[in-house]
Amino acid sequence: MQHETHESHESHAAHAHHQQAGHGSHSGHGKVSWAMAAKATLHCLTGCAIGEVLGMIIGTALGWGTAPTMVLAIALAFFFGYSLTLFAVVRAGLSLKAAIGVALAADTLSITVMEIVDNGVLLAVPGAMEAHLSDALFWGALAFAFAIAFLVTTPVNKWLIGRGKGHAVVHQYH
Template sequence: MEHRHQHHDHAHDDAHAAKGPASWSTAATATLHCLTGCAIGEVLGMVIGTALGWGNLPTMVLAIVLAFFFGYALTLRGVLKAGLGFRAAVRVALAADTLSIAVMELVDNGVLALWPGAMDAHLADGLFWGALALALTLAFLLTTPVNRWMIGRGKGHAVVHQYH
């Protein structure tokens, strides 16, 4: 009796087979990707909220929503370009970025909320840009270990890498 092995697409399994310690470089690259989307959303949200004369809370909510939007959009762009269908690409983006963006936004907005005067600074103030730069830097530093942990378990950006 002859044994026949059928060929299956193992792309999904390969992401999980790579479990183990992820490099700090890989984690930093994934976090930088996340930081880019978050920074675009944060700054755009603050600019829009300030231009419309909104208070701190609605401006912060808009900035957070836009940070998630741009973070997901950057991942979607890459996986759609790799040929993945839209629904599957959305699932990959959600799996890859949700925890990373959430941690980054929690740290970033927490720093801004706790820094005296940062929430009331205007776009032309050095305090605004200095506080934002420090908040995003701290968010990057605290999110990188989260991404390293997730990638090492075949989660987060490890899911995206199979499409690059």
């Protein structure tokens, strides 16, 4: 089992590198439904949102500037995004080592896209990064950023699942 997970992780890493080099296309989604892609994206969004909100709250409460707050929020988004998958696959019977490989294979590209989009949107909304926790602008911009990130990441997840990557790796353990 661990050998298969290692191969899956290597395959995902090669695929992610292939994607980053700009060699992929969004055609040929196979038989993957939009509902399945949306469910995978909601899973990703849940972990990202927990980490992002916690990071923004901590950074804002400590009076940190934009850059350190965003770094903390992004780090926590990855931590919680991976943690949700780890929890699910360990509960399904995988060892922690195998579960880490599955989480990396399942979530890395999805979380990366989500983080790039939602943080890009937050940076583009005037005053959002300077808003305080008590400001409607803070929460409104964050909700808007998550909505845009969801819309952008869902087709990415559909494409990944259609090729047996991303959350398709996790589905065999449910």
